[in-house]
Amino acid sequence: MKRQFVTTENTLRFLEGFSALEKRGAEEACLMVVDGVPGLGKTSIIEWWAGQTGSVFLRAKKEWKPNWLLSELxxxxxxxxxxxxxxxxxxxxxxxxxxxxxxxMDRRPFAVVIDEIDHISNSEKMLETLRDLSDTLELPFIFVGMGKVRTRLTKFPQIASRVGQYVQFQDVSLDDVLAMAKNLCEVPIKRDLIEFLHRASRRKMREIKEGLSSIERFGAINPGKEIGLDEMAGKLLLNDRITGKPILVTADGFGGDNE
Structure with missing residues (x-):
């Protein structure tokens, strides 16, 4: 597949949230929390944004201590x-x-991103170190994690009160998958197979990319064809995230409903 970034609805949610954070009324409320279940593309989207803007991107470690955090920063x-x-x-x-x-001065966005914040979201000492940095500089810090982050932060009111924006990533939409198929794949794909992939993937980014890769491999050995359900019937599309079982394409489009 092509190495290209495709803007999705979750990308727009993040960009809108950060824009709102920049326009905040209380300068000290410069923390942003981005959460959602695994597999929605949080890391890839925000790492892309950090690279585009020149912002700092760090991944929290389970054994992080304040001194180690500062060293990596x-x-x-x-x-x-x-x-x-x-x-x-x-x-x-x-x-x-x-x-x-x-x-x-250049009117460019800048922030410090802490991915995998779940590793330290129960540590008051770690969170206070980040809050001290953010408060001192009135600089946006973006915490990226899973859905439990919001609940954990409520245990630390002095931290939660600094959160100016919450952004929750949602399941990948069919329009997103259509855009990914168009912009990433080297072979043409019919809508019926894209719709099947959308259902079979449980609407998760990782599985969608896995499925698109499978379709592209199939297309490479069947050049000149637009690939749909009929062409790929009986072939492996991806592996189910929960059960680990293979998901095969069906000619009638049934069997891809993973909820």
Missing amino acids: IEALGQVPRHGFEKRFKQATEILANKHEQFS
């Missing part, structure tokens, strides 16, 4: 971390302040 900003928590905190705030000022 400073390294992501292109500098060598100093020794000691206080020196690293000061170093991180100085670099981020300069970055924030530069991007603001």
